[in-house]
Amino acid sequence: MLLTLFESHTHFFLSMFQKMILTKIISNTLSLHKKQLIEWLPAVRYFSSPTNPLVNVDVNDKSGIAVVTMNRKPVNGLSLELFEAMSKALDDLENNRIRGAILTSSCPTVFSAGLDLNELYQPDKKRFKAFWTTFQDVWLKLYGSSFPTAAAINGHAPAGGCFLAISCEYRVMCPDYKIGLNETRLGIIAPIFLRASMRNTVSNREAEKALTLGTLYSTEDALKIGLIDEIAIYKVKAIERCENFLAQFNNVSSIARSFTKRSLRQKDLEELENCREEDFNIFWSNLIEPSVQKQIGDYMQSLKKK
Numbered sequence: 241m242l243l244t245l246f247e248s249h250t251h252f253f254l255s256m257f258q259k260m261i262l263t264k265i266i267s268n269t270l271s272l273h274k275k276q277l278i279e280w281l282p283a284v285r286y287f288s289s290p291t292n293p294l295v296n297v298d299v300n301d302k303s304g305i306a307v308v309t310m311n312r313k314p315v316n317g318l319s320l321e322l323f324e325a326m327s328k329a330l331d332d333l334e335n336n337r338i339r340g341a342i343l344t345s346s347c348p349t350v351f352s353a354g355l356d357l358n359e360l361y362q363p364d365k366k367r368f369k370a371f372w373t374t375f376q377d378v379w380l381k382l383y384g385s386s387f388p389t390a391a392a393i394n395g396h397a398p399a400g401g402c403f404l405a406i407s408c409e410y411r412v413m414c415p416d417y418k419i420g421l422n423e424t425r426l427g428i429i430a431p432i433f434l435r436a437s438m439r440n441t442v443s444n445r446e447a448e449k450a451l452t453l454g455t456l457y458s459t460e461d462a463l464k465i466g467l468i469d470e471i472a473i474y475k476v477k478a479i480e481r482c483e484n485f486l487a488q489f490n491n492v493s494s495i496a497r498s499f500t501k502r503s504l505r506q507k508d509l510e511e512l513e514n515c516r517e518e519d520f521n522i523f524w525s526n527l528i529e530p531s532v533q534k535q536i537g538d539y540m541q542s543l544k545k546k
């Protein structure tokens with residue numbers, strides 16, 4: 241932009257040749273000092289976010305790492321309001337140049353039970369559209385974040401819960417819980433962005449098996465297929481391991497790291513960005529199928545009876 245401004249303002253006064261020389265000098269100076277300039281910008285611009293009861297953000301002043309805690313009891317069902325709070329928290333983190341984020345849950349035995357089934361059952365189109373669009377936003381912001389991310393999975397993480405975890409770059413899970421993408425077992429088809437996160441985490445073959453069978457893995461089995469990276473006995477330990485993972489980036493140029501991450505994930509992000517409306521339409525038309533509604537209704541009943 242600087243160069244464009246410079247070029248437009250000097251248009252009348254300088255010869256083509258003079259302009260070329262000056263443009264080259266400015267461009268060289270800028271690229272030489274880009275790294276220093278960016279590292280000179282206040283590296284610590286951490287914030288205490290206005291508390292949202294659904295998503296608590298706690299930034300450590302020293303490390304610059306934010307712990308983002310989902311807090312929608314009893315099971316962190318992903319409702320429109322929870323997605324809105326997450327979307328806002330991710331914007332705040334992005335704007336405040338934090339050094340990393342750890343996603344976790346305040347529910348003692350559940351990371352997240354996935355999409356709130358009340359959003360899927362007998363849905364109102366206007367609300368569902370807002371819900372789905374915010375769901376897409378959260379994925380685009382989390383999967384495409386410029387800062388590194390990790391999930392401290394301190395409880396069960398079925399479906400949308402697993403989706404949040406695999407949108408992060410690293411996962412530490414506590415023992416004796418279940419994680420996986422069980423959508424097909426509910427008669428619903430995993431959306432493209434969820435499939436992308438899964439393929440980015442486990443091998444293509446494991447992703448295909450996991451998604452088509454709708455398998456929920458134990459913590460130990462999840463480690464075997466690479467769905468998680470480590471096991472930690474308690475939540476506090478899981479957060480500690482995530483911090484250790486994020487601390488490794490202290491010795492890596494943040495620009496080089498975030499550009500590399502972005503370029504590796506770019507194709508997946510663009511795939512959704514280019515078809516958000518179509519993605520909504522496909523899900524909406526399938527969701528309102530009477531057979532799908534019946535399946536979701538029966539499933540909700542079975543959870544309540546339990």
Ligand SMILES: CCCCCCCCCCC/C=C/C(=O)SCCNC(=O)CCNC(=O)[C@H](O)C(C)(C)COP(=O)(O)OP(=O)(O)OC[C@H]1O[C@@H](n2cnc3c(N)ncnc32)[C@H](O)[C@@H]1OP(=O)(O)O
Binds near residue numbers: 357358398423540543
């Ligand atoms: C063909 C295309 C169709 C398009 C459809 C669009 C959708 C696309 C899909 C996108 C991908 C994501 C999908 C999802 O996330 S669907 C949600 C799937 N979630 C699950 O299957 C998990 C269900 N829950 C459980 O298995 C257990 O609750 C859990 C293991 C998480 C915890 O067990 P626990 O014993 O601790 O707790 P309870 O089961 O007693 O539950 C406590 C209360 O919470 C209610 N509950 C649980 N899960 C949900 C949920 N997902 N949504 C809403 N409510 C939930 C449960 O009923 C209990 O309520 P009560 O206290 O009132 O009994």
